[in-house]
Amino acid sequence: DGGITQSPKYLFRKEGQNVTLSCEQNLNHDAMYWYRQDPGQGLRLIYYSQIVNDFQKGDIAEGYSVSREKKESFPLTVTSAQKNPTAFYLCASSIPGLRVFDEQFFGPGTRLTVL
Amino acid sequence: GQNIDQPTEMTATEGAIVQINCTYQTSGFNGLFWYQQHAGEAPTFLSYNVLDGLEEKGRFSSFLSRSKGYSYLLLKELQMKDSASYLCAGMDSNYQLIWGAGTKLIIKP
Numbered sequence: 001d002g003g004i005t006q007s008p009k010y011l012f013r014k015e016g017q018n019v020t021l022s023c024e025q026n027l028n029h030d031a032m033y034w035y036r037q038d039p040g041q042g043l044r045l046i047y048y049s050q051i052v053n054d055f056q057k058g059d060i061a062e063g064y065s066v067s068r069e070k071k072e073s074f075p076l077t078v079t080s081a082q083k084n085p086t087a088f089y090l091c092a093s094s095i096p097g098l099r100v101f102d103e104q105f106f107g108p109g110t111r112l113t114v115l
Numbered sequence: 116g117q118n119i120d121q122p123t124e125m126t127a128t129e130g131a132i133v134q135i136n137c138t139y140q141t142s143g144f145n146g147l148f149w150y151q152q153h154a155g156e157a158p159t160f161l162s163y164n165v166l167d168g169l170e171e172k173g174r175f176s177s178f179l180s181r182s183k184g185y186s187y188l189l190l191k192e193l194q195m196k197d198s199a200s201y202l203c204a205g206m207d208s209n210y211q212l213i214w215g216a217g218t219k220l221i222i223k224p
Contacts, residue, residue, distance in 0.1 A: 004157075040123070040216055041213030041216050042119060042204075042213075042215050042216045042217065043158075043202070043204075043212075043214040044133070045211065045212075046213070058211075059182075088155075090157060090158070090194060103148075103160045103162075103163065104160070104212070106157035106158050106159070107157055108157050109155070109156070109157055111155075
């Protein structure tokens with residue numbers, strides 16, 4: 001079955017440690033996205049990538065980094081510079097060629113808790 | 116600035132009809148999306164409107180008025196499994212999605 005996987009589902013880290021969240025898709029989608037979801041707020045875009053080896057900052061990129069070395073993979077690193085990293089992180093992908101109707105498919109999410 | 120407004124929480128009865136409203140302000144407009152998200156799970160796509168009017172898809176319908184910057188999601192014959200958050204998102208001129216905070220829908224027997 002095609003889809004997006006994120007691992008792990010729950011992640012605990014100590015303050016000051018970098019942590020990398022995994023996102024893999026086998027939908028053959030060119031575009032991939034990372035969102036952060038906090039209680040009472042809408043999804044906020046961290047980074048997105050329209051094509052391999054290229055990515056752009058979203059609205060809240062500070063304290064995060066990404067790479068896009070393969071079409072299938074878009075890992076997100078939460079660095080120690082991120083002031084409030086505890087959140088639910090969602091990865092998504094889409095087919096950017098259909099520019100007007102750009103449905104995004106989401107992974108199950110990773111809930112990161114920094115202790 | 117860009118903004119999406121929707122009610123925080125709504126309650127409805129099983130078998131009834133509920134309408135979830137959404138108002139939007141985006142820089143340019145390339146459509147309005149509705150997603151469903153069960154607690155702790157991924158959002159899943161429900162509907163997309165780019166032209167004015169009503170789009171019906173089974174028990175769910177979505178309406179758009181571009182002149183009013185307004186959309187609603189209509190859920191009919193409510194079932195307990197419809198208890199979830201419903202996210203409204205507008206697509207701006209850069210094809211980026213601007214998300215609302217979501218409306219938590221509680222269904223009571």
